[in-house]
Amino acid sequence: MLKWLAVVLLALLGLLQYRLWLGEGGVRELTHIRARADTLDDENATLRERNQRLAAEVIxxxxxxxxxxxxxxxxxxxxxxxxxxxxxxDVKVPDGEPAPSRPGTDTEARP
Structure with a gap:
């Protein structure tokens, strides 16, 4: 009887260890969730900087x-x-400088 109790407890311990490491809500899933959260934090930081630039432009x-x-x-x-x-x-504009736009208004002066 004691032998069977030891086997059942070892089986239960093995099942709990499996759920802890590999099961739903276990350590493996936790590492995936943390990696995804880090990726989203990086994306959010980029978007926060963009929002700050846009807010400054609005002001x-x-x-x-x-x-x-x-x-x-x-x-x-x-x-x-x-x-x-x-x-x-046909004017070549150096890289990094914006190309001059051609206005389509009637107020442009002609040479």
Whole structure:
């Protein structure tokens, strides 16, 4: 009888060890979850930095006309009435510099 009790307890211990290391909610699953959490933390850090840049740009756009003017110039190619625009075709732009946009407005001055 004592022999059978020892066998049953060893079997129960083995089953519990299996569940601890390999079963649902065990150590293996915990390591996978921690690795996934670390990956998501890295992605969130990148997105947080992007959100901070966008928030700063929103504040700049709300508070000053310089940022609005810069966006109008770079995005849609606007110019002021007192400026002259010269478009030179086939100009090579060095890497890293934005290509000049060609305004489609009627206010552009022609050479």
């Amino acid at each position: 700049d756009l709300k508070n000053g006309l310089d940022a609005i003017e810069e966006r109008a110039r770079s995005d849609i190619g606007m110019i002021r009435k007192d400026e002259q625009f010269f478009w030179v075709p």
